[in-house]
Amino acid sequence: MAAEDDADIAELLAVVLRGAGYTVYTASDGEQAMLLIQQHLPDLVILDHHMPGRSGLEIAQALRADPRTADLPLLMISTAAPGEATVVFDDVLAKPLLPRVLKAHVESLLTAARPGAPEFASPLLDRRRLGALARYDWDHPQLRRSVDAITKRTAQRLGLPISMANLILDTTQLTVGSHGVTGWIAEAQGTPVEWSFCARMVDTAEPYLVPDATTDPAQQHNPLVQIDGFISYAGVPLVDRDGQVLGAHCVLGTSAQTFTDVDLTELRAAADEIMAVLERYRLP
CATH class of the missing domain: 3.30.450.40 (GAF domain)
Structure with a gap:
């Protein structure tokens, strides 16, 4: 599930992740995001911080407080993530975001969250390492x-x-x-x-x-x-x-x-x- 009030960015998130084989629900504000999360209990939640209704940080704090969603992998994508985000979220990325960076971090979060898997099933899947790789323009x-x-x-x-x-x-x-x-x-x-x-x-x-x-x-x-x-x-x-x-x-x-x-x-x-x-x- 991806919550983003910028329609162009929301569409980009959906296109990239659906192209990678994921089912994606999108929300344009905090209240709609909470409703979709409660309805579908997704495997991963992506949140912008500044959204109408409730901020991404407020949503994340509510999810962590609910036993049904406390362990959901949470990813914040924001131009100005608050300092508390690094504590509440599993991962924080800055905009603008390249598609390969997004896919690498999503796959790593989902891999780490699979039942019975260690935090990183292999150093190859370490989301920090994959994120570091994605930050270079290696095709130049x-x-x-x-x-x-x-x-x-x-x-x-x-x-x-x-x-x-x-x-x-x-x-x-x-x-x-x-x-x-x-x-x-x-x-x-x-x-x-x-x-x-x-x-x-x-x-x-x-x-x-x-x-x-x-x-x-x-x-x-x-x-x-x-x-x-x-x-x-x-x-x-x-x-x-x-x-x-x-x-x-x-x-x-x-x-x-x-x-x-x-x-x-x-x-x-x-x-x-x-x-x-x-x-x-x-x-x-």
């Missing part, structure tokens, strides 16, 4: 050109054919810069997250080395190894200024490789440069 052509140049230099200095900068979403590894990548991975600009070497670092926040994937228990059955022929891998995490692991900078080889401390130092330095590029394209 100049961002990609800059990251391509860094990955090319890394590949050359480590003497390996492939280098990538990948962002790890909840279901997808998204490549935002690369050198030497061809075939379907280049066309798709990424891989399923289940196949991703880089995804491991979202859990550990530590460098990940695979000298020979054909003998590595965790990777030897990976389709990227068995079908695409990637044999060696070295990666370091891409970490934002708030400590969120957004993805990784890595190199890959088609034969076994011994990685050195010098290699890791090169990767870390390049990862810092990549994060500096990303920060230049951080959305307001």
Whole structure:
């Protein structure tokens, strides 16, 4: 359920969420919002703060006080959220809002609220991490050109054919810069997250080395190894200024490789440069 008194924003919320497969009820004021919530007991409530009748904060406080709705995931979207909102709401986002930011936060809130699930079923689904990822304009052509140049230099200095900068979403590894990548991975600009070497670092926040994937228990059955022929891998995490692991900078080889401390130092330095590029394209 989404309550928003601006008709254009309300329509945008409905279109984006219905397009993602959700059933959406919309309200244009606080009283209508409360009525819809009581009628439908939705899985998630999205509230603007400044609305006719009752504010978003007042509605949230009433919902928290009612045993039937006390545990409902609550998301505030507002240009001027009150300080108390961070206590009452599960998540607070500022307008204007990109559709991908909205979808990432909604999915994360719903995942965390499913019965029997921990607060975050996996670090991949941590709403703070997904929200951080969504704040970058990773499709910007100049961002990609800059990251391509860094990955090319890394590949050359480590003497390996492939280098990538990948962002790890909840279901997808998204490549935002690369050198030497061809075939379907280049066309798709990424891989399923289940196949991703880089995804491991979202859990550990530590460098990940695979000298020979054909003998590595965790990777030897990976389709990227068995079908695409990637044999060696070295990666370091891409970490934002708030400590969120957004993805990784890595190199890959088609034969076994011994990685050195010098290699890791090169990767870390390049990862810092990549994060500096990303920060230049951080959305307001």
